[in-house]
Amino acid sequence: AQKITQTQPGMFVQEKEAVTLDCTYDTSDPSYGLFWYKQPSSGEMIFLIYQGSYDQQNATEGRYSLNFQKARKSANLVISASQLGDSAMYFCAMRGTAYSGAGSYQLTFGKGTKLSVIP
Amino acid sequence: GAVVSQHPSRVICKSGTSVKIECRSLDFQATTMFWYRQFPKKSLMLMATSNEGSKATYEQGVEKDKFLINHASLTLSTLTVTSAHPEDSSFYICSAAYGTGAQETQYFGPGTRLLVL
Numbered sequence: 445a446q447k448i449t450q451t452q453p454g455m456f457v458q459e460k461e462a463v464t465l466d467c468t469y470d471t472s473d474p475s476y477g478l479f480w481y482k483q484p485s486s487g488e489m490i491f492l493i494y495q496g497s498y499d500q501q502n503a504t505e506g507r508y509s510l511n512f513q514k515a516r517k518s519a520n521l522v523i524s525a526s527q528l529g530d531s532a533m534y535f536c537a538m539r540g541t542a543y544s545g546a547g548s549y550q551l552t553f554g555k556g557t558k559l560s561v562i563p
Numbered sequence: 564g565a566v567v568s569q570h571p572s573r574v575i576c577k578s579g580t581s582v583k584i585e586c587r588s589l590d591f592q593a594t595t596m597f598w599y600r601q602f603p604k605k606s607l608m609l610m611a612t613s614n615e616g617s618k619a620t621y622e623q624g625v626e627k628d629k630f631l632i633n634h635a636s637l638t639l640s641t642l643t644v645t646s647a648h649p650e651d652s653s654f655y656i657c658s659a660a661y662g663t664g665a666q667e668t669q670y671f672g673p674g675t676r677l678l679v680l
């Protein structure tokens with residue numbers, strides 16, 4: 445069974461500072477993918493960044509980077525130069541080999557971290 | 564990125580009525596779509612997986628007769644909450660699988676807030 449753990453229910457960060465949101469995972473699958481999604485108060489889930497288990501380099505997308513430490517089974521999200529618009533819930537998710545048919549696979553979500561950016 | 568729409572964004576209905584929610588992939592074809600339910604301040608709970616041209620696969624504890632899913636085309640999946648009751652009030656959000664293999668990513672719709680009176 446797959447499991448995602450986000451131990452920080454809430455985080456505060458000063459505007460323009462960097463912040464790290466923690467995510468650890470547990471899986472017996474040799475191949476898996478790790479995702480981060482942002483959910484503002486409006487409810488939409490916005491895809492931020494993806495890291496494959498076999499990727500040699502840490503993923504980066506603009507101000508978002510993923511600190512992937514495979515041996516520690518962690519996939520922390522780093523947001524640089526925080527902005528007020530970054531205030532939201534952030535979910536870490538993992539895609540393993542729970543087959544959903546037609547070649548698609550289910551995601552397992554963590555409980556989320558609420559990030560608040562302080563002006 | 565891939566765009567997924569969801570309609571309606573908000574619905575209020577009387578107990579006993581049925582409500583249909585549409586999920587569309589706007590700029591790509593999605594063989595597989597997923598339906599989630601989210602309670603306030605909680606994570607997403609997968610309800611079912613919808614595959615085009617076949618029956619949906621429901622997660623344990625989800626009533627298939629209560630939550631009817633139809634994936635009629637490669638761009639449209641619908642969730643119908645039948646005979647809705649107040650306990651069905653929730654935030655429902657769909658996603659569509661985009662890409663293949665290791666690059667497959669789920670893109671989400673904006674969600675539907677259902678309130679059953």
